Amino acid sequence: MPFHSKESVLKYFTLATLLGLSHPSFAEVATPGSYRIDPGHSTVFFSISHLGTSEMTGRFNDIEGSFVLDKEQPAKLDVSIKTASIDTNHEKRDAHLRSPDFFNVKQYPVMQFSADKVSYDKQGQPVTLHGKLSLHGKTRPVSFVITPVGAGKDPWGGYRVGFNASTTLKRSEFGMNFMPGGIGEEVTVTLNIEAMKE
């Protein structure tokens, strides 16, 4: 937006400063506690080989869950993802992915990841999540590598933490065997999570 006057410049500068002051710190270690995932600022991405020539990416738009971040307590993380919310920026392909050929969303409407073990580094940052992923009627052990992004107070007085978690799955292990030649076997899954302290 163009600035038209001295007052508007001052107004934008003040707002930017306030937001900057309350922006979560990138270096801060998240405070222990229970967190609820913010669905509006969290995404699940996946990427898979297409015909061996490129990496196709997609995402799931409907995610919810919660976790406990505390070294002194047993780890707990539950993430539910509605499989019908798959979005690859192509309506026809999304319909195909929802069909019995792949996710079979009518029969398996939710995929769920439950972690019961978290390993931390020396600074107290979570490094790895170990748990079970239930997808397409199959439950398999899965480990996510965590990259902490930031933690701190938000502009509304709450406390937020953010991290990215990624893993590689084999789709055949979850009973998704269709079109083995055209579509890759390995799927890279990335969770970009932002959560609010409860």
Added chain:
Amino acid sequence: MSPYLLIILQSIAFPFGLSGLLLWRAGHRDVYKVIGNVLIWLIAYAWIIQWPELPPGEAVDWLWLLLVAGIAARYIAHRQMRLFYRTAVFASMITAIAWPVLHYQPSIAVVSELVILIVAGHVLFSRIEQIQAVAPALTLTIQATGLAIACALSGSLLVGQLSAALAAVIGGYAILEIFGRLRKTLFSAQQSLVFLPLYLSLLAIARLYAELPSVTTILLLAGPVFCVLVPWRHSWVISLLFNACAIGLVLMNSDNTAYY
């Protein structure tokens, strides 16, 4: 191997070739034709879905049980009992196939659709037992091809492939019916009674899981019902028209992208 070549091999070339070979070798021996054709379709099916789960997990995993039960019906002697048995097996399979949808999203509309399908199945089985159908293989091939195309266009290539394999297995008989000017057929009532429930089950799977549009589903169901209720020599033309309309509707409702 190219994925498209694999699809053609799995769902057309392999079942059509093997079925043609069986037709040539088995001649008029009905039992060999029935069991042989079922086995050919089952091999193609196992190849397409990469082996069914046991106990069945998804809707398509029930299909092999439906075929085995269909063959078993042959050995139930009493005619009335056979009809009851076929309808009971078909109703049970449709319920099993639909169970996840009924469990997660129960609705009167879904139940009504299933009831219509089961009643249509009962009427078809009953009529096939009673009458000598005209060009049954041609009609069923047209129907299965129509379902395959509609499925592939509307969302599920897997169900489309399974239906294409069904069309390919019966296709040889349809060609012979055309060469015989639709006056005689090598496709027996027993074969119809085994493969028709399979076609109806694939239609149910396409409707429930691949969201085949309701009007398309009705047209694909109306084809065999019309052909059996009106055993006219050229009723296959009506079946062809119903299928053309069904595919046309899917095409009209889809975007222009042929592949992605």
